[in-house]
Amino acid sequence: MVRGRFAPSPSGRMHLGNVFSAMLAWLSAKSKGGSIVLRVEDLDPARSRPEYVDAILDDLRWLGLDWDERAGDQSRRGGAYEAALERLRQMDLLYPCYCSRDQLHAASAPHASDGRIIYAGTCRSLTARQRALKPPTRCLRVKVPDETVAFTDGLQGPQALNLQAEWGDFIVRRADGVAAYQLAVVVDDAACGVTEVVRGRDLLSSTPVQLWLYRALGLTPPSFIHVPMLLSTDGRRLSKRDRALDLGELRKVWLPEKVIGLLAWRCGLIDRWEDVSPRELVADFDWGRVRREDIVMELPDTMTF
Numbered sequence: 136m137v138r139g140r141f142a143p144s145p146s147g148r149m150h151l152g153n154v155f156s157a158m159l160a161w162l163s164a165k166s167k168g169g170s171i172v173l174r175v176e177d178l179d180p181a182r183s184r185p186e187y188v189d190a191i192l193d194d195l196r197w198l199g200l201d202w203d204e205r206a207g208d209q210s211r212r213g214g215a216y217e218a219a220l221e222r223l224r225q226m227d228l229l230y231p232c233y234c235s236r237d238q239l240h241a242a243s244a245p246h247a248s249d250g251r252i253i254y255a256g257t258c259r260s261l262t263a264r265q266r267a268l269k270p271p272t273r274c275l276r277v278k279v280p281d282e283t284v285a286f287t288d289g290l291q292g293p294q295a296l297n298l299q300a301e302w303g304d305f306i307v308r309r310a311d312g313v314a315a316y317q318l319a320v321v322v323d324d325a326a327c328g329v330t331e332v333v334r335g336r337d338l339l340s341s342t343p344v345q346l347w348l349y350r351a352l353g354l355t356p357p358s359f360i361h362v363p364m365l366l367s368t369d370g371r372r373l374s375k376r377d378r379a380l381d382l383g384e385l386r387k388v389w390l391p392e393k394v395i396g397l398l399a400w401r402c403g404l405i406d407r408w409e410d411v412s413p414r415e416l417v418a419d420f421d422w423g424r425v426r427r428e429d430i431v432m433e434l435p436d437t438m439t440f
């Protein structure tokens with residue numbers, strides 16, 4: 136049985152991009168008779184605000200995107216992440232990283248094809264004696280092998296990425312002691328029994344490292360479907376900065392069926408922009424109709440309300 140998930144971060148109201156991913160996750164699971172688990176990704180205490188949790192849950196209900204179960208919020212799952220770290224430590228896969236931000240962002244740092252900085256492995260080979268001389272840190276990195284991880288994405292097709300060349304040893308616990316996203320998302324999706332992850336294409340390059348973590352931790356990975364990004368007319372990715380496209384603003388002027396209809400139309404599920412509820416889209420839902428390429432969204436001031 137398919138088990139999909141909503142995994143909102145309460146750092147702001149939902150915007151159209153978040154709604155788009157949630158809508159497709161819901162449709163994919165429901166069209167196969169599956170269920171949805173909701174998990175609040177409030178891993179980062181500095182960016183998460185409780186009032187946004189309430190707003191996001193209310194927005195999802197308003198849209199008609201319901202869930203069957205709510206899993207534990209990430210902020211309360213520190214023990215599960217520490218247990219996973221302990222497993223990696225026992226396999227001698229962890230080491231502390233003392234590098235400062237400036238060191239990591241030095242001009243000489245290698246970059247991946249998408250612009251991310253690849254860790255050069257500076258702290259990997261420090262001796263116990265050298266480590267003892269450094270100021271203490273809680274930051275931990277995991278040693279990745281020189282291995283290419285391949286998988287088939289449900290929408291984007293076959294993918295392959297070399298862990299060392301495209302990622303390098305990555306952070307699994309931050310200097311402030313908070314588990315890194317890459318670790319938390321793997322531990323949580325496995326604990327929730329998630330079998331299908333539908334999320335934005337911006338996370339496509341994270342998937343091979345997550346698949347490798349699943350394997351290292353002895354966990355069963357879900358299947359992955361990475362959906363196109365929604366872009367503004369000037370080619371930027373829509374984000375929480377685009378206030379006009381957040382649900383707080385859109386709910387003042389539109390009914391939920393208008394929001395769902397717009398997204399369903401732009402991604403190819405329906406032929407024109409008409410009011411439709413998620414439930415009305417379930418019967419005909421087919422990933423084969425969903426476009427893979429990023430989608431330019433006109434901003435509301437150019438739309439008819």
Ligand SMILES: [Zn+2]
Pocket residue numbers: 231232233234256257258259
């Ligand atoms: Zn380092």
